[in-house]
Amino acid sequence: MTNFIHTFKQQMLCIICCFSFLYTQSQPSYLTEQAEISVLTCGTGDEMYTLFGHTALRVKDFNQNLDVVYNWGMFDFRTPNFYSKFVKGNLLYYLDVSSFSDFLNSYTLDNRQVIEQELRLSYNEKMAIWNNINSQLKGPKRYYTYGFIKNNCTTKVVDVINNAIQKPLNANFPANNHSYRFILNEGLNAHYFEKLGINLLFGYPTNQQNKLIFLPVKLQDALQFNQEIVQKEKILYAKKIEQKGISLNSxxxxxxxxxxxxxxxxxxxxxxxxxxxxxxxxxxxxxxxxxxxxxxxxxxxxxxxxxxxxxxxxxxxxxxxxxxxxxxxxxxxxxxxxxxxxxxxxxxxxxxxxxxxxxxxxxxxxxxxxxxxx
Incomplete structure (x- = not known):
């Protein structure tokens, strides 16, 4: 059964990747006044690369039959020397776009929570975000060199939002006012050996005081702290709690x-x-x-x-x-x-x-x- 689910997930990913090219080419040049832009915060999974969750942007404009998700967390396992490039720090991640339904189905299948925070934006701010992300999607900025803290799927979304709004998101709020290492460790209590491995590898710079919004859950907290920018918040998918036995990952x-x-x-x-x-x-x-x-x-x-x-x-x-x-x-x-x-x-x-x-x-x-x- 596990092998079947894994194969099904791979097939779904291939389908999404194939259709993403069509989405890239068919984006409208403008949004209507009724368009909505939301931040999607996705919960953690069991795989190593999912332990910190994920951030994406949803753009919905029903007047143009548009409901898509922009995702800066894409990478290709087939990249030559994938692991050495990842450790070296020159592995390219990229921005992609998919339908909202495909995106949500993927996280539902993985039983990962999805929370949506619709942003309160003026029309000019919406268009600034729309033009920015589509310019990235169709240009050289689509690809970027991944960084654990300073250049990831969350920091990319923060940059897009801050470049469009008059008052940038404030990174100095209680839940974010810790060292980088403390923030990385916060959500890993159920994955002790993964947390230990990360702490063994990360050096002295991560002991410094955090000045960024670099994790999905912290962007969610930042939007709640900067409440004037949030129109509404809702849970799109609630993770089903599975009873587990005694874990040796302790x-x-x-x-x-x-x-x-x-x-x-x-x-x-x-x-x-x-x-x-x-x-x-x-x-x-x-x-x-x-x-x-x-x-x-x-x-x-x-x-x-x-x-x-x-x-x-x-x-x-x-x-x-x-x-x-x-x-x-x-x-x-x-x-x-x-x-x-x-x-x-x-x-x-x-x-x-x-x-x-x-x-x-x-x-x-x-x-x-x-x-x-x-």
């Missing part, structure tokens, strides 16, 4: 794993394996931060926290190297930020346990070496 699962690994902390072989693994993680994060153009991946504190000097100190029994490694770990801890410390507490605790165990081993080894030398 911080408690990681704590159990950490406790099991910590039991072997005093074993020499376990220390070698552990510090070799953490050294590999440190070098991996270093390679990613140097390779990627995504600003969010720069200055990854795990490079310092999991630095390879621990493994080298163990191998060469060098106490001075151990102290340098500990100093780098402390620097990493200081600049991680409270949100990252909270999410990665099990991993941090495990690392500190192994550092203490290594220190005790080194303190036992050194006196023996001194006696031998005499």
């Amino acid at each position: 911080v408690y699962t990681l704590w159990v794993i950490v406790l099991l690994i910590a039991l072997f902390a005093l074993k020499h072989t376990a220390q070698k394996i552990y510090f070799l693994a953490t050294a590999a993680f440190s070098l991996f994060f270093l390679a990613i931060s140097l390779y990627s153009q995504h600003e969010e991946l720069f200055l990854n504190m795990w490079i310092f926290f999991y630095n390879p000097l621990f493994f080298l100190a163990l191998q060469f029994r060098n106490i001075k190297m151990l102290f340098i490694a500990i100093a780098l770990t402390v620097i990493g801890l200081i600049f991680m930020g409270i949100e990252l410390l909270q999410v990665a507490a099990p991993l941090i605790t495990l690392h500190l346990v192994y550092i203490v165990a290594l220190f005790l081993r080194m303190r036992k080894i050194l006196p023996k070496l001194k006696v031998t030398n005499v």
Whole structure:
């Protein structure tokens, strides 16, 4: 049954993509006074790329038999070297248009909530938005380089709206007044290991104070905060709550794993394996931060926290190297930020346990070496 649904979704996507070309070519050159423009906020899904939801613009003009959705979140899995381009930061996303019914059916099929906020706009503002999005759709601006925070489906909609209205949306409101990392973490409590992975990859820049409206739910909140721009709000599809059993995608699962690994902390072989693994993680994060153009991946504190000097100190029994490694770990801890410390507490605790165990081993080894030398 799951395979059937997956195949059906793929077929629906192909149909929508095929017909999007027809929509692109058949757009009217103007809107009537009765036209409506709405922001659509779509809920989260189970796939990794759906964990933050989605934002799109709906344009409805029944006088011209027009009801379409503009969507800046399109990408092509068939792009050569898709994953390397995504990590590098030069993967092209693009704007597309589809019928509203196809769009809504797609999210209904995925059981993802869809909320509509109709905007209160003058006719000139509607036309400014209409001309802007159709200019993008038919020109080179249709394609853009995706950015996790600064250039995504939500920021594109925010830009289109702000370029048309006299008073831009205010990004400084209580629900948005946090760090980038805090906002990213907010909606991921039910997906702990995905949240952990994101926090491991994202570097120091995400600890900074947020100045943008970059997530779908935050644009929804922004419109509610700037109430004068919202004509009305309604739920187009309400997610059906499915009862689920006990989930292993939890911080408690990681704590159990950490406790099991910590039991072997005093074993020499376990220390070698552990510090070799953490050294590999440190070098991996270093390679990613140097390779990627995504600003969010720069200055990854795990490079310092999991630095390879621990493994080298163990191998060469060098106490001075151990102290340098500990100093780098402390620097990493200081600049991680409270949100990252909270999410990665099990991993941090495990690392500190192994550092203490290594220190005790080194303190036992050194006196023996001194006696031998005499």
